[in-house]
């Protein structure tokens with residue numbers, strides 16, 4: 400089976416007025432087709448940079464990113480993105496916000512089909528009846544749901560999520576985790592999720608990758624079973640507690656606050 | 662509701678005129694000191710035709726200058742908004758240009774293009790009013806959060822598409838805010854030129870002829886007509902703002 404996303408030995412530094420700032424250091428990562436990979440790491444270690452490289456928004460100094468075995472040279476329409484800030488366009492209705500990517504990717508698609516596709520997704524995330532509302536009329540969680548719909552409306556192969564639930568309260572966040580599973584059961588995307596919530600990564604991901612402090616490299620990987628059949632209760636089992644502990648310890652190492660075990 | 666919206670300002674204007682009348686009457690001012698509203702009626706009737714012709718002159722020149730300012734200001738704002746280098750290069754120049762009091766530029770332009778009344782006037786209206794537009798557009802574009810750009814850029818959308826679908830609409834509220842300032846400025850520019858340039862036209866020239874003929878009620882009548890025109894222009898911009906950037910209005914409807 401080919402990997403949908405493959406990052407090979409990527410090294411990158413930002414050029415700043417104070418000289419180069421190394422951000423990624425020989426980072427390698429592979430996400431098989433249909434899998435869900437969560438990346439956690441200390442704040443400022445280069446996680447967002449990683450997403451921008453995969454999306455083709457910038458090029459790494461060294462190494463290469465492959466999507467379906469093809470080297471990424473620039474942005475491509477087979478990618479969907481959502482961020483912590485839902486960045487919905489206030490002058491459009493929720494429905495027209497979700498349709499936006501189709502206007503770029505499928506300019507010839509009839510409006511009726513676009514609307515049908517957007518409505519289908521909005522219903523799937525529980526936003527039926529809100530199609531004609533303005534973004535400012537929705538709660539933070541609902542806006543983030545709409546933003547997720549926009550990210551997958553054009554059936555991207557790769558879904559890149561940069562801390563999309565980070566600004567939500569705990570209960571709303573757990574609701575959205577379940578929505579995420581529901582979407583995954585319905586849509587065939589491969590996901591890279593950036594998060595700073597370890598429980599979130601354990602609930603959603605098939606593999607959790609811990610990045611080291613800046614410049615970041617893949618420090619630790621953990622396979623998580625359960626797929627989309629996981630429930631919130633699974634987070635409160637002894638097995639989950641053990642995994643959480645392991646991840647927490649790895650984060651502390653990444654932050655330079657714990658000894659690397661011999 | 663809409664009756665209220667019209668009745669309240671009209672009432673306010675009537676009260677203002679009433680107070681003005683009372684003030685003049687109370688002080689027994691002669692009309693060369695200060696004309697009262699009741700003196701203005703005869704002035705409007707006597708010069709009705711001139712008011713229409715001159716008012717039209719002032720109006721179209723102001724609007725022409727303003728349209729130029731919109732086109733040029735938006736273009737300049739786009740250049741400065743998208744390119745850091747251009748912003749650094751042009752900003753001081755622009756601020757310096759704006760800082761020059763236009764009252765000093767008016768006589769210079771009047772001399773440079775003697776007799777070309779329309780050209781002079783439109784030029785000044787334009788020069789005085791493009792600055793807020795350029796600044797607001799450039800700030801609107803340069804402060805666009807990168808995520809807004811990235812949602813389309815990551816799909817391979819062109820710069821033009823991103824501008825059309827995101828940057829432009831997002832900047833519209835700021836643009837109209839600036840346009841409200843500019844419309845008043847353009848109006849001032851037009852009148853400055855009309856008053857200063859010899860044998861000028863427009864309401865400014867009418868004002869000037871009132872002055873040379875010591876026709877004080879005429880001068881005040883022109884002032885009031887100018888105020889009226891200014892209000893009309895301003896509310897046209899407000900109406901356009903409602904149509905094109907009404908979404909930015911968060912007040913409950």
Ligand SMILES: Nc1ncnc2c1ncn2[C@@H]1O[C@H](COP(=O)(O)OP(=O)(O)O)[C@@H](O)[C@H]1O
Pocket residue numbers: 413414415420422441442443444445446447448449
């Ligand atoms: N365009 C840029 N130019 C210079 N430095 C940047 C730029 N973007 C991010 N950085 C720096 O690179 C580091 C990693 O950034 P980022 O990838 O956003 O981190 P994370 O998402 O893990 O918090 C940070 O220290 C940040 O300040």
Ligand SMILES: [Mg+2]
Pocket residue numbers: 446447561
């Ligand atoms: Mg980040």
